[in-house]
Ligand SMILES: Nc1ncnc2c1ncn2[C@@H]1O[C@H](COP(=O)(O)OP(=O)(O)OP(=O)(O)O)[C@@H](O)[C@H]1O
């Protein structure tokens with residue numbers, strides 16, 4: 001039974017992956033991601049002038065790049081199926097809604113992971129120019145991947161809400177921006193002056209930023225991993241609830 | 250195989266399906282008829298588990314849709330309205346996916362895909378991207394998808410929509426062939442199709458089931474059923490009409506046409522105890538006794554379109570009546 005479950009997820013995932021690579025979505029995403037990552041790292045982040053042997057100048061931009069690029073990939077997840085009517089086909093197959101959601105999510109995440117993997121030249125550069133801590137670099141990449149997954153799950157949720165892709169894009173950018181800014185020092189600094197400490201901590205606890213920062217510094221904190229995984233699971237679960245609800249009207 | 254019990258579906262404040270019940274057994278092809286917006290597609294969406302009914306129960310092959318949805322859906326092949334397909338995929342790619350989603354992998358999958366490509370005549374376009382297909386081919390691709398796992402239950406929403414006359418014919422033959430050992434439900438606006446493939450038909454109007462019977466039964470309930478049409482040479486129109494009207498069991502006899510070839514009269518039966526007497530022999534006997542020349546005598550079977558119009562409310566009158 002669990003074998004057939006995995007196979008069902010894989011069937012959906014494989015179809016999605018095929019869809020990404022037969023349409024320009026995957027290529028456009030990967031190219032834009034690489035170009036922007038390069039631009040921010042080398043031109044804005046002054047990668048070479050820093051003289052650090054690390055990925056700091058590179059990874060620091062990821063939350064902001066993903067903020068726009070991931071919702072652009074995720075907005076089509078359900079909106080497109082709904083519009084083309086294939087949602088009816090997909091959900092009447094002998095799959096659970098959860099399997100369909102997971103399959104589609106994993107496929108999109110794999111595309112994001114591929115884009116991230118294609119930034120490997122920067123790792124080579126760092127390694128040839130200096131003597132970086134490999135563990136910290138791996139952690140940094142892990143953080144970036146988890147962050148992309150979290151944004152993607154949020155986009156999947158907003159995509160299920162509306163058949164209009166523009167609406168779902170804007171909604172997910174706003175939610176991701178909240179997740180990003182809730183723990184950003186300027187924002188928490190603003191709150192700290194008038195809000196009680198528990199509220200500041202509460203809001204900051206929603207934020208992806210502290211966990212992302214930790215991973216960048218090479219701190220693998222089980223709470224951080226738990227945070228990302230529960231955010232992803234929560235958003236995917238909500239996707240299921242919305243899909244089930246939206247079918248009724 | 251399929252049992253739907255008092256299905257009700259509300260869309261907000263709008264009642265789309267109102268207490269519809271029916272069953273379909275193995276070996277039956279059930280036709281769904283009804284005007285636009287009657288609730289045919291909504292009923293089919295509930296049968297296939299896409300829309301949950303507001304109330305009522307559905308069981309497919311003994312599996313209840315709410316408790317055991319996966320097992321129930323595994324028995325069903327579904328062709329949704331407008332035949333949705335993934336535009337960016339190739340025909341074979343799409344069919345492979347549909348097979349895998351239904352649990353067919355590897356060799357089994359390839360065999361199933363080859364089989365439906367043959368039954369749905371997709372060979373010439375098998376490598377083409379679905380986006381670039383004509384409407385009829387797209388429709389056939391989606392039709393192929395629902396036959397992959399050779400399901401015991403088929404639910405098809407307008408299966409011949411957009412097909413050319415040859416393909417309509419092929420698909421009807423296919424459905425009739427498959428009907429022998431499957432339970433099939435199809436919706437259609439083409440009444441000849443009901444005659445051609447359905448063993449039973451139900452008519453839905455504004456969400457309510459208004460008729461359920463074999464095509465012959467439904468036809469027999471139309472106004473023209475049992476009428477006798479005769480063309481006579483010799484007698485005067487008035488005399489013939491009076492004589493025919495006086496026959497036992499006749500309610501009326503009117504002159505339909507008068508020409509050099511003769512006069513055509515229509516004799517309507519007088520329904521007794523809900524049954525219409527067969528006037529054919531009586532009319533023939535009268536013609537013989539009076540030594541009239543008759544070159545046409547036909548007992549009307551009734552017409553489905555007439556019956557359909559009688560039991561459904563046309564769009565234009567809906568506001569006043571509904
Ligand atoms: N998602 C929905 N939200 C609100 N109303 C809906 C929805 N789907 C269908 N309806 C309404 O339910 C009624 C039945 O629609 P349905 O599509 O079942 O009709 P149909 O019998 O298939 O018609 P057609 O012959 O045109 O295909 C219609 O009045 C329609 O407007």
Ligand SMILES: [Mg+2]
Nearest residue numbers: 289290330406
């Ligand atoms: Mg319909």
